[in-house]
Amino acid sequence: MPSLFSTSSASAGTENQTRSFSRVNSLKRDWSEPEPAASSLKAAPVEFQWTDSPQDKPKMPSTVTVESAADRRRKAILAAMSPNTSSPSGSTSSKSSLKEPPVQQLPSLPSASSAGPSVLNGSSMSSLGSDLKKRAMPWEEDQSTTKKAMLQRPNSRNSARSNSNKSTKSGGVMDIRQKIVLSTEQQKVLSLVVAEGKNIFFTGSAGTGKSVLLREIIKSLRKKYVTTPDAVAIAASTGIAACNIGGVTLHSFGGVGLAVDKPDVLLQKLRMNKKAAARWQRTKVLIVDEISMVDGDLFDRFCKLGQMIRKNQKPWGGIQVIVTGDFFQLPPVTKNNQQPKFCFEAVTWDETISMSVNLTKVFRQKDQRFVDMLNEMRFGRLTPESIKAFQSLSRQVKYDDGIEPTELFPRREDVDRSNAHRLEALLTDGYTYAASDTGTITDPIQRQKVLSNFLAVEQLSLRVDAQVMLIKNMDETLVNGSMGKVIGFCHKQLYFTDTAGRWLPDGPDGDDMDETIREKLEKTRKLVESKIAGAPNPVVQFKVPGGGMRDVLVEMDQFKVELPNGEVQASRTQLPLILAWAMSIHKSQGQTLDRVKVNLGKVFEKGQAYVALSRATSLEGLEVIGFNASKVMAHQKVAVWSRKLRDLND
C-alpha cells in the first residue's frame, strides 16, 4: 500500500543530531543542456558537518497565494535583503564540524503565508528549523487542498524551459486541486468500522483503494477517540508496511518479542513488560495492515493473549480488530521453504472477523483489459490471450521527458547495484545527504533493523539528472510515488520560481527589475553561497498528474516508527527522496507507478510477479522482460478460500 509517513514537530531523540553532507560539486543544469564535461566537474569531495536541534524541521517548499505581480515580487525581494538578515555565525569550511548550528537568517518574506517569491524564511538545512512545524499525518492531510503558485513573473527567462504544466492557468495561478472521493463501497466499509464498530477484514485486488480507505479509517478513528489517542493502535505485518502507515510492526505492538511461545508463556512475558501490558489494556481498536504477511499462528497467539491480559473472553479481549491486505500478494515469510500459514487459516480468524469485504472497483488501472489480465494473474490462471499480451510487453518503451521506467527487482542487492551504477554514470554534480537518526530503541542492532525499514536511506547520494521518487505525500499532486529528476541544487534562501512555479536558477532578473534590487540580490546570493555553501537542497522537477511538471526545492523531513502512546521508537530525518531507476518488489508493494520495467526471470516467490506488474497504471507504461506463465504463481489455498469472499453488492 502506498507509503505514508508521519511527521512531527519533535522527535524523542536520544542521539546527537549531527548531519553531514559530502559535497561533490554544486551546479544546476537545465535538462535541455548537453551534459557537462566530466573533467570540469570532478571536484574532490568536501565534507560539511554541523549539528542541529531535534525539533528542526523545515517546511516543505510551499507554493503561495499570489498577491500582485511586480509589486509583490519587489516587496519580497526587498524583504529578502532586509537588514534583519544576519550572516552565519561561522562559515562551513571543508571538514569543519560546528558545535552550534550556524544561525542563518537570510532572506525572509513578508509573512510565512505569503512566502511567494521563494526567498524563503529562516534557516537552511544547517539549522534545520527551529521553525519545525507539525505536519499533518498522512491521514490528517486535507484531501482537497488547493495550491496556488507563485510569484508573478510573466517574462521569466525560464518560461520556455519545459513549461508544460497543464494545470497552470493564464493568470499565473496554478490550481492543482485533485480530490479523492471515497467510492460507495469504500464509504460503506468506513461506516461499518467507525460508526458500527465492527471487526472487519477488507481486501480487494491491487489498486482497489485499500490504502486510501485505510487512511480515511485512521483519520476518522482518531477523531472518534480524540480524547484517548492511544486507543487506536496502528500496526502492520512488516517494518516497511508499518513505516508506510506511521505505525509499528504487529510484533512490536505485542511487546513479547518474536511471540513464538504458547499464550500463557507470552502472558508472563507481557506482564514483565509494563509498557506493553498497559498498551494492550488501553487499546480499543487495533489496525493491522498487509495482513497477507502475518503468520496465522501469530494471529491466534495474539488473539488469546488479548483475552488473557484483558480478562475478557471476546476475541482479542474485546479490542476492535480491523485488518486489511490482499492474500494474493506477498505471503508470510517461512523457514526452509515451508508452506505459509495464512491468517485466514488461523483458528480464531472466523470468530474475530465479523465481516469480510471485497473491494471491487479498481482505481489504479483504467484499462479494463489490463485489469482483467492482472486478475487472471492474481489467481494464477492466465488465458492464452493474456499470456500473449504480457509477452508483447517485452518491447522497450521510450519516453521523451527523460524519466525512465522504474525497474523492479526481487532482490535488494540488484536494486542497489543498478541505482549506484546509473548514478555513477551521470558524471554531473551532486551531494551526499546523511540521515540523522534518533529514537528510544537503544540496542544498536535492533535499532538498525527498524531503521532499515524506512524507505528513506541512511546516505542519499544525488546528482543533477538523477531519477528520484518522492516517498512522502506533500499535497495533491506531489505524492508518495511521484517521479522526478534532480535539476540542480539550491539554497532555500535563493530559491526563486516564476509564475508557473518553475525554478529560476539565476533568480528573478526580469527587465523591470531596478538596479538597486539587482545589486542587493547579487550580494545576498554571494553571502548565502559563501557562508552555507555546504548545504544546498536538491531541486527536483516532478512529473505531476495530467502530464505537467513541477519544480520543488526538497527539504529534510522526518520518518518515524511510533507506538500508540506517541513513543517514537525510531526516527530518521532525511530528504524524502530515493533513487528511482530501480526498486525492490518488496518496497514497491503499495506503490502506484506510471512507468515500470520488470524482469520476471528473477522472480522466485508466489505473489511477486503479481505485486510487481500490478504497480503499473497502464499497459503502455509497463515493460516485461522474460515473461513466463510458470512464474505467475498463486497459492492455491488462497484462490480456494477467496471464493467465499463477498463484495458489498452481493
Ligand SMILES: Nc1ncnc2c1ncn2[C@@H]1O[C@H](COP(=O)(O)OP(=O)(O)OP(=O)(O)O)[C@@H](O)[C@H]1O
Ligand atoms: N476513491 C478513490 N478515488 C480516486 N482514486 C482513488 C480512490 N481510491 C484509491 N484511489 C487511487 O487508486 C490508486 C490505488 O490506490 P491504493 O494504493 O489505495 O490501492 P491498494 O488497494 O492499497 O493497492 P495495493 O494493494 O496494490 O497496495 C491510488 O493512486 C489512489 O490514489
